[in-house]
Amino acid sequence: MAQDRTGQEDYIGTLKRILLGLLVLVLMVIFLIWRIDNPRVERFRAQVIDTVLPQVDWAMAPVTQTAKLIRDLQSYQSIYTQNQELRRELQKMKKWKEAAGQLEQENARLLDLNQLQLDPKLTRVSGIVMADSGSPFRQSVLLNVGSNDGIQDGWAAMDGLGLVGRISGVGEKTSRVILLTDTSSRIPAVIQPSGQRAFVSGDNSAAPVIDFLENRNLARPGDRIFTSGDAGLLPPDLLIGQLAQDPNKRLRVRLSADFERLEFLQVLRDQKTFNIKDTGALIVPQSSAEPSEAAND
Amino acid sequence: MIDALPLKTWAYRAGFVFLALLLTFTELLPLNTLPASWVMPDVLLCVTFVCCIRRPQYVPMLIIALVFLFQDLLLNRPPGLFAALTLIASEWLKRRSRRSEEFSFVKEYLSVTAAIAVVLLGTRWGLGVVMLPMPEAYLTLSELLSTVLFYPVVVLFTQVVLKVRRAAFGELEAAVGERA
Numbered sequence: 001m002a003q004d005r006t007g008q009e010d011y012i013g014t015l016k017r018i019l020l021g022l023l024v025l026v027l028m029v030i031f032l033i034w035r036i037d038n039p040r041v042e043r044f045r046a047q048v049i050d051t052v053l054p055q056v057d058w059a060m061a062p063v064t065q066t067a068k069l070i071r072d073l074q075s076y077q078s079i080y081t082q083n084q085e086l087r088r089e090l091q092k093m094k095k096w097k098e099a100a101g102q103l104e105q106e107n108a109r110l111l112d113l114n115q116l117q118l119d120p121k122l123t124r125v126s127g128i129v130m131a132d133s134g135s136p137f138r139q140s141v142l143l144n145v146g147s148n149d150g151i152q153d154g155w156a157a158m159d160g161l162g163l164v165g166r167i168s169g170v171g172e173k174t175s176r177v178i179l180l181t182d183t184s185s186r187i188p189a190v191i192q193p194s195g196q197r198a199f200v201s202g203d204n205s206a207a208p209v210i211d212f213l214e215n216r217n218l219a220r221p222g223d224r225i226f227t228s229g230d231a232g233l234l235p236p237d238l239l240i241g242q243l244a245q246d247p248n249k250r251l252r253v254r255l256s257a258d259f260e261r262l263e264f265l266q267v268l269r270d271q272k273t274f275n276i277k278d279t280g281a282l283i284v285p286q287s288s289a290e291p292s293e294a295a296n297d
Numbered sequence: 298m299i300d301a302l303p304l305k306t307w308a309y310r311a312g313f314v315f316l317a318l319l320l321t322f323t324e325l326l327p328l329n330t331l332p333a334s335w336v337m338p339d340v341l342l343c344v345t346f347v348c349c350i351r352r353p354q355y356v357p358m359l360i361i362a363l364v365f366l367f368q369d370l371l372l373n374r375p376p377g378l379f380a381a382l383t384l385i386a387s388e389w390l391k392r393r394s395r396r397s398e399e400f401s402f403v404k405e406y407l408s409v410t411a412a413i414a415v416v417l418l419g420t421r422w423g424l425g426v427v428m429l430p431m432p433e434a435y436l437t438l439s440e441l442l443s444t445v446l447f448y449p450v451v452v453l454f455t456q457v458v459l460k461v462r463r464a465a466f467g468e469l470e471a472a473v474g475e476r477a
Contacts, residue, residue: 016358019358019359020358020384020385020388023358023359023362023381023384024381024384024385026362027362027366027377027378027380027381027384028377028378028381029377030366030376030377031375031376031377031378031381031423031427032377032427034375034376034377035375035427035429041376044370045370045373045376048367048370048371049370049371052371053325056322059322060322060325060326063323063326064326064327064328067326067328068328129327129330130327131325131326131327132325132326132327132328132329132330133372133373134321134324134325134371134372134373135324135372135373135374136332136333136336136337136436136440137374137432137436138373138374139330139332140373141327141330142325142327176373179330181331181332183430183432184430204332204432204433204436205332206331206332259330259331260329260330260331261330262327262330
């Protein structure tokens, strides 16, 4: 083929090669811009998703529901054993209900003593999960509420019981929740009853890892983990889960929220969030002269 | 030159774009919000490579670049990197397919395996080069393995159901001549 190629074809081949080079260059430049000015490109991404996803939601919702229906049907097969299990659990729950009732009374008395008011700022916005991240490397979901509903970056998202993640990326009609299981998720937490501070960091597994724990001996599997509210990152005292130990003796969190079925999430309004608008500056020593002085000391 | 292209080619191109959108939205369905331990194959990558080898005129560069950039944005991947690597790999496959008169399935499968490896491992290392945390190795490797294993399924589907075979040497020449 190389021999009988005419001049015209050669010309087209060269043209194609130039086009290929140009396209690859443009794509790599986009990648580099994303690396350098991440917040801006991520905002652009949120806008793209915001315009695209609501358009196809009418198609995605029924498909999702049908798939869930089929999965539910499969679980009906094991309905007898499930029923037995539920009965046993119900028995246990009754015991807990009794305990909870007593605690509630006690709590009411103590609150009364303290003249304490619950924070009225902690109101909620409910959203429906429209889509997941679509990539096995990222753990996030898209909600059908966005800046039109007053959602802001950094707010906490819960299911009925426990923390699910933080808002990161808001469009007009959609917003993205980075789940606790995502590798970029780090949540300051407090372990009760020992009151130790730690980080709950996601590692792409169902149970995030506990990091930066001061005294391991004080933490026992089964301890409850709450957000600590350190650095004003999230409201304090939101339930995250229970402490557990994996076979490699690493401490992990068994999450309270049901991550298998995230359908409705509640986003907690939080007044004092800070927005990341630009790429931020380098963290440098206070003054360049200081290290040498410190060395002299 | 472009006007000379038959309407059928444009119909197939539109079909490819539609299929790409469909596959992207299926990936977005919130069916499983737990982290996966085994990664599903990247079907769109397989489909694109099958097209590159069998009917390169249906997947021109610009369409590949736009479709994969769009997928990058929607699927929360670093935008541009995956698209650029896919574009390079698919152009390489097109050239190999066009150059060689006889392209046995074994040869095709080896080339495609190399192409998939370049795209998936390249994406991983590309993140490392710009000093971003790389995803876990087992995730990338399982995606690589499942995509490579899935490729013959797509080939079988195109040959048995769609009855699309690799264009014979002369046909492709004719197509190129037509465009020129």
